[in-house]
Each structure stands twice: as C-alpha cells, then as structure tokens.
Amino acid sequence: MKLSLPSDxxxxxxxxxYEWQELAPSSIFVRSCDMTQDQLTIWLExxxxxxxxxxxxxxxxxxxxxxxxxxxxxxxxxxxxxCLRDVIDLPIAEASVLAKADRRFAVLVNQMRDEASAQPIxx
Numbered sequence: 825m826k827l828s829l830p831s832d833x834x835x836x837x838x839x840x841x842y843e844w845q846e847l848a849p850s851s852i853f854v855r856s857c858d859m860t861q862d863q864l865t866i867w868l869e870x871x872x873x874x875x876x877x878x879x880x881x882x883x884x885x886x887x888x889x890x891x892x893x894x895x896x897x898x899x900x901x902x903x904x905x906x907c908l909r910d911v912i913d914l915p916i917a918e919a920s921v922l923a924k925a926d927r928r929f930a931v932l933v934n935q936m937r938d939e940a941s942a943q944p945i946x947x
Contacts, residue, residue: 860892864940871933877922880929881908887932894939900932 867887874880884904887893893901907925911917 861940863890863892864936868933868936868940871929871936874929877908877917877925878912880904880925881912884908884929884932894935897932897935897939900928900935903928904932 867883870879870883874883881904884901887901888898888905890898904925907921907928911921
C-alpha cells in the first residue's frame with residue numbers, strides 16, 4: 825500500500841516526492857524519498873552555498889560520478905571538472921581559468937534547477 829503525500833521541504837517551484845511504504849502486515853510505515861529528486865535538492869543547496877572553487881570542484885566531481893543524474897547534468901559537471909582539474913591544487917590560478925569555471929558552474933546550476941522544476945509533483 826502506497827500513499828503519496830506532499831513534501832515538507834521546497835526548493836524553488838519543485839517539491840520533494842515522498843512515499844509511505846508499508847513494510848510488513850503489522851501496519852508499520854517508513855518514510856522514504858525519491859532519491860533522484862532528493863539528491864538533486866542536496867546538490868542545489870550545496871551549489872548555492874559553495875563559496876570556493878574547491879567546493880565547486882568537489883560538487884562537480886560528485887555529480888559527474890553519480891549514475892542517477894541526467895546525461896546533460898553529468899556533461900555540464902564534466903566541463904567544470906575539466907576546467908578546474910589542473911589548477912585545483914595550486915595556491916593561485918589565473919583569473920581567466922576561474923572565470924571560465926564560474927561560467928560553466930552557472931550552466932550546471934541552471935540545468936539542475938531546470939530539471940528540478942520539471943520533476944513531477946505528487947498530489
């Protein structure tokens with residue numbers, strides 16, 4: 825028996841999709857969430873809070889390696905990683921390289937927002 829319930833967290837116009845699942849005939853319920861939407865929400869929150877290029881690089885690397893994200897998002901993440909890969913361990917990098925990484929990261933964030941707003945919302 826599954827019941828769709830509205831979310832208690834919001835990001836932009838989308839909501840997380842939660843389901844209640846019955847584990848056993850004893851009517852015990854456990855709250856679980858749609859991993860794709862939940863992971864996307866976590867990534868968006870992390871992206872908004874990223875203050876350094878090392879944080880941006882770490883997030884992009886995680887997204888690139890995730891198997892549950894869309895190909896477009898993984899491609900955008902690969903571009904960010906490729907841009908920062910050679911300079912991430914240096915104490916200072918050229919401004920043009922960091923500006924390019926910032927532009928590519930903005931594209932990644934916009935794609936994640938677009939995908940989050942396209943997710944179906946449970947009634």
